[in-house]
Amino acid sequence: MADLRSNFLGIKSPNPFWLASAPPTDKKYNVERAFRAGWGGVVWKTLGEDPAVVNVNGPRYGAIHAGDRRLAGLNNIELITDRPLELNLREIAEVKKAWPDRALVVSLMVPCEERNWKSIIARVEETGADGLELNFGCPHGMSERGMGSAVGQVPEYIEMVARWCKEATRMPVIVKLTPNITDIRYPARAAKKGGADAVSLINTINSIVAVDLDSFAPVPTIDGKGSHGGYCGPAVKPIALNMVGEIARDPETYGLPISGIGGIETWRDAAEYIALGCGTVQVCTAVMTYGFKIVEEMIDGMKKYMDSHGFSTIEDFRGLAVKNISDWKYLNLNYIAKAKIDQDLCIKCGRCHIACEDTSHQAITHMVDGVRHFEVKDEECVGCNLCVNVCPVDGCITMQPMAPGSVDPRTGKVVSPQYANWTTHPNNPSAVAAE
């Protein structure tokens, strides 16, 4: 049976599933409910200096929905904790004492001065918390005051603050990165240079989630106005996975521990982050949608997956996908695949046909001998995978590689067994001769 126990920077937890610093971890009541439900750890909602911030008293969240109002993306304009520092610290100490086997990391955000950081760290130190997470991520509200993503967007600041913090504490320091930058590798490198023990990402993405078409104001709307907020939930997962992957394969940050965040709802999402090198994952939107109970599915699903693949700990598959992230130019141009429609599974909705016909390569029939029939024309199919993605039946359309030596009916050329990429392609003006 798979062992899900996690040891991240020396912080132990019964499983790698943590709750991210956010409303679900704002106070003892919620955190204890989460621990009772089975969560391995929490990052306490970001603490700041007293007097505490204030939040808007109107709506804080907006959302986009997929079919059946499934919440696909959530946006928020809530700030860091609006409770007194003293109260949070007292509850953190109580919770840590009551739940010694769970990870309890404290998120922090204070003005960019050495004494501010060192002073709050000294107070967190007394709670017995396991680690610190520096919030350089929140893109809304606090960034207007020179905190959050305003720090995370300047690598020099990240390095500087990380260094102050490391000097001031016995605890491991995790730097939480903002995705609102052009190249995630720079802030990650800065965190490492500053001595951070790990990075966590992504924080939320700057967003206007919707515009109210009657009041003509952004959603959520406060008295007729709206402000950009932080976007999260399933819709951001692809962006987060890429950023995690970039850091995992960057030679300068290779091996830097990562806590993965962004749109994780199921064991499968979590496993993907771990395959990209993450030692723990953090969840927020999914519990804000379904409650803490989802961790039961994550624990069981992850164990079943690991058992079926012969992995006894998460270290056995952590990072296995990193080596397979490649620059485009190194992809094998001699690999040729064709879509194949399983006629037994096909329900004849025709979405593959119209997608291919209207927007791609006219490679799928809709009528054969007067009968409604959807079949790939190999002589037109470029193997783009669009049909696979628009098909409503999982597994009905698959991409099948052509065997080397066979002839691609589209080009009339024999499929080569040799690997060949763009760097050596004759159409590439900067091609180097293959050796």
Add this chain to the structure above:
Amino acid sequence: MPDISAGRLAADDYGKNFSDVHPPLGAHEAVVESDRCYFCFDAPCTNACPTSIDIPLFIRKIGTGNVEGAAETIFASNILGGMCARVCPTETLCEEACVRNVAEEKPVRIGLLQRHATDRYLESHSTYGIRAPATGRKVAVVGAGPAGLACAHELALKGHDVTIVEARGKAGGLNEFGIAAYKATDGFAQREVDFVLGIGGITIEAGKALGRDYSLADLRAKYDAVFLGLGLQAVNALGVEGEETAGVVDAVRWIEDLRQSPDKSTIEVGSRVVVIGGGMTAVDAAVQAKKLGADEVTIAYRRGPAEMGASRYEQELAQVNGVRILHWVAPRQVVSEGNAVAAVDFERTALDASGRLTGTGRTLRLAADQVMKAIGQTFVSGPVETVALDGGRIAVDEEMRTSLAKVWAGGDCVRGGEDLTVQAVDHGKRAALSIHAALSA
């Protein structure tokens, strides 16, 4: 004495029993259901619809909150989309074709979504469409049933002036007189007639029958074109001894009386009712007999379930309502006691080696207080004079033209008519387009 009486139920039960058989979807339900539509290419549901409603498009509009636009998509193809949403056997049309059946055996509930959109539209719109400038052309439409109404609306849209001549006292045809009461509640048929006529340019002359009050020749002389949407007038006879006995009623007439009666407790129904036939009319009669408080209702049909004119869904509706369906029995005699019906004798039937229906010699007697004949209707051709017939009904071509110049026909009175509102609408619309083309030539 046979037990036939009115008022078998407590007063409250009539309202309950004759309320909507399929409650409409709420706004939330409609959006949830609309999410299930795959927006198929060359959609099989649309292809299965006799009026070719663009179903994926109207469902997509419901999903985006554009219910008004959804209804307009429906009415553009089928002006009686509201009634069709209630009475179409969707399980053998659009919903049977839905690709969701293949994977889940659970089609998108197209009929209920169509009803959702059209109901909302009728609440806030007095009609659909804007008339083209007047052409000065005049068209007579005989019969204010679904075919005639659809034809008249389309012609009015095109700018022609239409006169509908209707033998009965009011418009609606089978939608008003023939459909089971629980399928079109709250006076929907008349509201829909008003909606259709709201387009303007249509005059109704009620109470005037072709062949009695005027002739086809009169119409041809007076109008630029004539559309015949006559329906069927006569009820088939059982052709067995005792058919004229008191207590043997014509199901079509009985349904009509029930439908037209504002107080259902005045309608007489037997304690033990035997309905002979296998079509929609048989089911409508049997279910309503049960809903009026009959103790035992049996549909007796001479063939098996697959051959019944009533869809499988309708058969199940009957059974769920406590109606027994007896297959493979043919009536041989209505047995009377005194001057009233007491029972019906049946012979059990089977298919012979060559597949023909044959009697087996084995018999069965069903005690009955009331017998309802529902074995189909026939077209009475006298009034249409020299118009050519085919199989006892009016012969038409693809454009619904009859053999007589300036005369078109559609609905149940033409060859191939299937006793479907939606098909009648399609006939009426196609005839109107052909008439318009002819008048514009």
